[in-house]
Amino acid sequence: MEQYNYVTSYKDNEKVRAALNKLTTDTFGFDFEAWYQNGYWKEESYMPHSLMDGERMVANVSANRMEFVIDGETKHYIQIGTVMMAKEYQGQGLGRYLMEKVIALYQEESDGIYLFGNDSVLNYYPKFGFQTSKEYVYKKTLQENQLSLDKDSIEFIEIKNPSNEERQRFFDYIHHAVTNDGMTMRNVGLMGFYLHDMEGVYYNKKLDVYVVAEIADETLYLNAIIAKEKVELDRILDSFAGAVKTVVLGFVPDRKDEFEVEEFREEDCTLFYIGEELERVEEEKLHFPTLSHA
CATH class of the missing domain: 3.40.630.30 (Gcn5-related N-acetyltransferase (GNAT))
Structure with missing residues (x-):
C-alpha cells in the first residue's frame, strides 16, 4: 500500500x-x-x-x-x-x-x-x-374497539416545512430523550443525517412526544419515539388506530409479548x-x- x-x-x-x-x-x-x-x-x-x-x-x-x-x-x-x-x-x-x-x-x-x-x-x-x-420485526393489528382514549384528544400532527426554531426544539428533544423502547440508539449525528428536514416527523402536544412514522396502505410504520419522559406505546398507537389497521415497529418494543414477532x-x-x-x-x-x- x-x-x-x-x-x-x-x-x-x-x-x-x-x-x-x-x-x-x-x-x-x-x-x-x-x-x-x-x-x-x-x-x-x-x-x-x-x-x-x-x-x-x-x-x-x-x-x-x-x-x-x-x-x-x-x-x-x-x-x-x-x-x-x-x-x-x-x-x-x-x-x-x-x-x-x-x-x-x-x-x-x-x-x-x-x-x-x-x-x-x-x-x-x-x-x-x-x-x-x-x-x-414486531407488529400488531389495531382494534378500534380496544381504544382506551379519545383519538381526537391526542392527535398527532405531521410537521411540515419546519422553521429553524421547530428544528432546534426537535433536536433538543433528541438530545434529552429518555428510553422508550427495548433497544434505544444514542447517536444524535446519525439522527441528524436522517431527520434534519424532519420528514415523516409527527408531534403530539398532549403527550409531548415526537414520533417518526410513515403511513401506507392502512399500515403505520413507526420508526422512533422521541420524548423527554416515558410515554406508553399504547397511548401513541391509540391515536393512529382510526387511520390504520396495522402497526409495524422499526424498533424493539419494551413489552415484546404484546406484539407478533417474525423474522x-x-x-x-x-x-x-x-x-x-x-x-x-x-x-x-x-x-x-x-x-x-x-
Whole structure:
C-alpha cells in the first residue's frame, strides 16, 4: 500500500472531505456535505478510514461509534459503513487492508462490531471473522374497539416545512430523550443525517412526544419515539388506530409479548457481526432500529 496515502480524522479538511464526497456520490448517490455543514458530523462518532491516490480517494471503510441502551444496559458497538472502492482500483487488496485496519483499531474498545451487507458480499465478510445473524420485526393489528382514549384528544400532527426554531426544539428533544423502547440508539449525528428536514416527523402536544412514522396502505410504520419522559406505546398507537389497521415497529418494543414477532427480511441486506455480545440479536429476537443504519 506504499503508493497510497492512508488518511483519517479529516472532517475539517475541505479537500479530503470533498474527495470522500466524490467517492460516496459515485458509489451510493449521496454525499456528506450538508450533514457536515449542519454540524452533525462528530469526529468521535463517524470515523472514515481512507486511501488516497494523489488527490483522489480510491477506497474507504468507515467506523461509526454506536451507543445503545438494551433493557436498561448501555452497550457500545462499532457499525461499519460506507465501504467503497473506486472501480479502477478493485482487485488490489485495498478493501481488505482497510477492513483489517478498522477491525484491529476498534475491536478491543467495543462490545461488538457489525455491518449490513448486500447479497454480493455474503462470502466476503466471513473472511474477516464476521458471522451472519437474523433480526426480528414486531407488529400488531389495531382494534378500534380496544381504544382506551379519545383519538381526537391526542392527535398527532405531521410537521411540515419546519422553521429553524421547530428544528432546534426537535433536536433538543433528541438530545434529552429518555428510553422508550427495548433497544434505544444514542447517536444524535446519525439522527441528524436522517431527520434534519424532519420528514415523516409527527408531534403530539398532549403527550409531548415526537414520533417518526410513515403511513401506507392502512399500515403505520413507526420508526422512533422521541420524548423527554416515558410515554406508553399504547397511548401513541391509540391515536393512529382510526387511520390504520396495522402497526409495524422499526424498533424493539419494551413489552415484546404484546406484539407478533417474525423474522425480519429485507431484500439485499444481511446483518454481519463480530463478537459474542452480538449473538444476543438473534437469541433475544432484537432489531437494530431503522434509523440506526449507517
